[in-house]
Amino acid sequence: MENKITSTFRKMCSFLWTGVKRNYDNLDDNIAKHLGDNPDETVEIHLSKMFSEVFKRHTKDEADRLFIVGTRTTTPSLKKVSSRPVKPWFFTRVFLVLAVSFSMLMLLLYLFQSDKAIPGMIFIGSLAVPFSLLMMFFEINVYQNISVLQLLTTFLVGGIMSLLVTMSLYLALPIKTTVSIENALLVGFVEEVAKCLVIILFINRYKVNYIFNGVLIGAAIGAGFSVFESSGYVSEYGLFTIFTRSFQAFGTHTVWAAIVGGAIILGKVRKKPFTVRDFFTKPRFFIFLLLVIALHTFWDWDIPNTTIVMSLIQEAIDVIVGWFAITILIDAGLREVKTLQGQIITNKKDSRRMLKRIKTK
Template sequence: MKCPQCVYTNPDGVKFCLSCGEKFFKNNTKEDENSLFYEFAHYVDMVPRFERSVEPKFQNVFSRVFRNHSELEAERLFIVGTALTTPKITEVTETWPKPWLFARVFIFALIAFLGLYIGVGYFRNVNFIPGLIIVGAFAVPLTTLIFFWEMNAPQNIAFYRIIYVVFIGGILSMLVALLFFDILKHNINPITIGVAEELAKAITVITFVRYRKYRYILNGLLIGAAVGAGFAAFETAGYALRALLSGDGKNLYTTMLWRGILAPGGHVAWAALTGAAFCRVQGDQPFKFNMLFNIKFLRVFILVILMHALWDTQIPGMFPFGQIFLMVSSWIVVFLLIRAGLKEIGNKKLTFKYHSNIH
């Protein structure tokens, strides 16, 4: 089936062009029964048709991880969020998404890391060291970010935008944190570290999500996770380089191993929670400074600061058991906010339908 818009040859049976997204005609009229996005989502089995509960069911959330998925299906996931593939609110399902791509990304990163490890450890080639540090630093934060991206039910943020936020947001939040550390240089402790770094990430996240395009709780989770992923990866790369320069090769791998294991419950989750809390307060309204003092935002932000402070507290047993406990606690709050985000979508759909019926 050749596309009349870009002359790309598509497989038979598709409803839109896989190259440019052009909707195909049927009997010289456009099919109105479903939107472009719904056809796209239904074709790759992204839209659950039977499950209607927004209660957390972990066996369902991760049920597609171990299924077979084609390369074409993976490629199509990356075209969401464009002008052609962003759905209307009435076309968004409020059921729990079932992500799977994040697991594949982790496997790819692990294979790349093992290859670099062989280059350094077996062949003693120092040219592999920069790649080893970069892949080791980004592997888990990027995997966690892909999970948040797949959980973004509105599908209104393109992946290229997420990559932009990872790099720009990550380095910007680190620079702001350094500014705070310079101000607090005579009073550095776990509490001030938590305040400085979380405030820096919060400022950066709010800079990105204050535009009304990103008005959903799930959008805040995703943008926050992108900033946190950049922050975590750059910080891990720095610690790994310090370990390498110390002359202890084992310390390099130990640093990357533990920071990778704990990364999902650290900067990525904390920044995601901050972004979700702010979007929950902002909603469809223009940004106002007093939103930062809303109790719904403050209680989450203060919780994040306390978790960060406890994470850095040097008390017996904190590493690794206390940090694992904090990681689990962070993700409990994450899933609670995902549930709130899905319920928000359901309420917006009902409101839209109500106003449509009135008019």
């Protein structure tokens, strides 16, 4: 029976991949067209090109420049913001440093039997993947208008605050310990809404207005949530949990919160705060929020009578859908840059025409 299910799934994947291979280059772009104000704007984004800088050699000065952002003197004007396809690379170096640090702590524990390495392993192991993803979204923020201080504040304070809101909602709702679809849905709803509320708070606090800003703030809060939650799970279920939690962090809270952050920007009026009315009346925001709740529910749902292989397939589908939503938001973010820069050019032309008319009169 299991072989038949696996065979059927492989055929389905092969069929889907054939279609994706033919249409993927335009699929995310076609969806992103409907999120922006200028559907005729063209943007080129391919995952193979997006990560093309990862394996290239980069200088220390290039790395330093990534962090000198977000101040009055280092934030570029809108016309100088790059609308070219984003190509993050530094996040892999961050992950490498954290992975090496974790490996050294493992040596300290297993080679020298030092229990003092355990707290460090829990923290670094929980931090490695979420924080590396956060650095990727930091690189992708082409507006360079959020400083490292703001980012770390959002990561720490926002992450803990989202856990506080989550626990407060858990007290008000009947969460059970069963692994039913109903309970998975309730957990997904509570945690994603809790993170969403905190993301809204920080977006309004920082007065940001761009899709990439929302994605970054969401990723910071999601990464903080992930780190502290994973640390708690390891303390409760044992050190080996850190390996599964770290692996799973690639497609969970950081990615889900980044999607919600971008959706909040899509759902609010530019240069105005996100309101309670926006929460319930903006379809573009609400669709992404429902998607994230569905992804979280699907991730937590322990489908009855399934094997480990099917559980891994379930997680893989979840990750693929989540990252596809991220590529859509990146595409929409680049479209937004081009649209805003086009408006600047149009406004300048209109101003020149007005001046010519005034001089003629």
